[in-house]
Amino acid sequence: MAEEQKTGIVETKTVLSGIKPTGELTLGNYIGALKNWIGLQGQYRCFYAVADLHAITIDIVPSELRNRSLDLYAMFIALGLDPEKCVLFVQSHVPAHAELTWVLNCFTQFGEAKRMTQFKDKSQKNPQNINVGLFDYPVLQASDILLYQAHYVPIGKDQQQHLELSRVIAERFNNRYSPTFVVPEGIYPKFGAKVFSLSDPAAKMGKSEEDAGGCVFLTDDADTVRRKFKRAVTDSDTFIKYDPAKKPGVSNLLTIYASMAGVTVKAAESEFAGKNYVDLKEKTAEAVIETLRPKIEAFKKLRADKNYLAALMKSGAEKAAETARKTLAKVYKKIGFIDPRG
Ligand code: TYM
Numbered sequence: 001m002a003e004e005q006k007t008g009i010v011e012t013k014t015v016l017s018g019i020k021p022t023g024e025l026t027l028g029n030y031i032g033a034l035k036n037w038i039g040l041q042g043q044y045r046c047f048y049a050v051a052d053l054h055a056i057t058i059d060i061v062p063s064e065l066r067n068r069s070l071d072l073y074a075m076f077i078a079l080g081l082d083p084e085k086c087v088l089f090v091q092s093h094v095p096a097h098a099e100l101t102w103v104l105n106c107f108t109q110f111g112e113a114k115r116m117t118q119f120k121d122k123s124q125k126n127p128q129n130i131n132v133g134l135f136d137y138p139v140l141q142a143s144d145i146l147l148y149q150a151h152y153v154p155i156g157k158d159q160q161q162h163l164e165l166s167r168v169i170a171e172r173f174n175n176r177y178s179p180t181f182v183v184p185e186g187i188y189p190k191f192g193a194k195v196f197s198l199s200d201p202a203a204k205m206g207k208s209e210e211d212a213g214g215c216v217f218l219t220d221d222a223d224t225v226r227r228k229f230k231r232a233v234t235d236s237d238t239f240i241k242y243d244p245a246k247k248p249g250v251s252n253l254l255t256i257y258a259s260m261a262g263v264t265v266k267a268a269e270s271e272f273a274g275k276n277y278v279d280l281k282e283k284t285a286e287a288v289i290e291t292l293r294p295k296i297e298a299f300k301k302l303r304a305d306k307n308y309l310a311a312l313m314k315s316g317a318e319k320a321a322e323t324a325r326k327t328l329a330k331v332y333k334k335i336g337f338i339d340p341r342g
Helices: 002-007 027-040 062-079 096-105 110-114 117-125 132-147 157-176 222-230 248-261 265-271 277-304 306-335
Strands: 014-019 045-050 086-090 152-154 185-187
Touching: 014 027, 014 132, 027 045, 027 062, 027 152, 027 248, 045 062, 045 306, 062 086, 062 277, 062 306, 086 306, 096 132, 096 306, 110 132, 110 157, 117 132, 117 157, 132 157, 132 306, 152 157, 157 185, 222 277, 248 265, 248 277, 277 306
Parallel strands: 014 045, 014 152, 045 086, 152 185
Antiparallel strands: none
16 A cells, blocks of 8 residues: 555556356355456456356357356346456457466376376266366466466355465465466355255255255345245244354355345344344345346346347457467476577
8 A cells, every 4th residue: 555655556456257157146156256357356457257168177058058058148237347447258259368288287297186186076076077077177277367467366255276276386386487377265255155055954055955945146136035035044043143153054155135135244144133033034034135136127128139248258358368478488488498489
């Protein structure tokens, strides 16, 4: 700050994050990541990606991938990301992601990638398709981050291990050559870094959850949202208190309420003092519905305007590629690759 006053220049740090277009966006994605993305734009130089290269580590129908990528891009804007304030791009439009991944593969130990819990979980759930891409996924994620020299990465808790690996890879490369990559830090929401399933408060709320009743999608209609909250698992007590260890279901509802109503968990707890679980479920459902309603309306309009989205994607890709190319050129030079321009 003192420095800023002296020079009048605000040092602009860089933020990068991504979401894979493999399913509908969930409340977990919104509370755990997207809300932070929106808050960071304007303050930092932000790059946000539709991580479509990551999506093909599972078997996905081409038309579905195309539609989901467009949905996600339109949703970024509808939820409040402003293409004038941040760079919104589709990962496969910037070839440097795949190119840097090859290099970083050679700086990642097999044992490190094997320890990733998401790899273990996904291989267990899908034993017939344990492809090399699934194994390599965290290295691609490291490339996404390191290409932009990101200082900060706004994510939910489930991505922390991947971020740690990105840091290890960056440091290893920097030590082997000379400082090349910024070593990134995660940014997690104060509460809601892990939003749990409404039907199983011990499990993460996730797009691929078998029990769709426990997962609230941003595009769910109002009645579906009400029904899902009505059936949310709580406990046999009757009082409302934030205590994730003893009252995980109620604490999860309080977290969702606080995040959607824009209050702290403490304030939510006092607001519901003396009220019952039905009140908490109903009020939480309404907070979700009311917060999302205008955004979903905006999404529908944007999604219908394919030319507008295509133009934004093109300019986003150009801006992203410009930064990414610079990092890749630096990396190639340090490694000893010959510059084709002589
Ligand atoms: P993805 O697409 O699974 O999830 C996107 C973001 O949502 C967060 N999230 C949650 N946060 C809280 N509670 C939940 N229940 C919940 N579910 C999901 C995730 O932590 C994530 O921040 N590999 C990444 C996408 C990615 C990426 C990147 C992220 C690709 N490249 C570079 C950061 C930087 C993924 O699959 O997230």
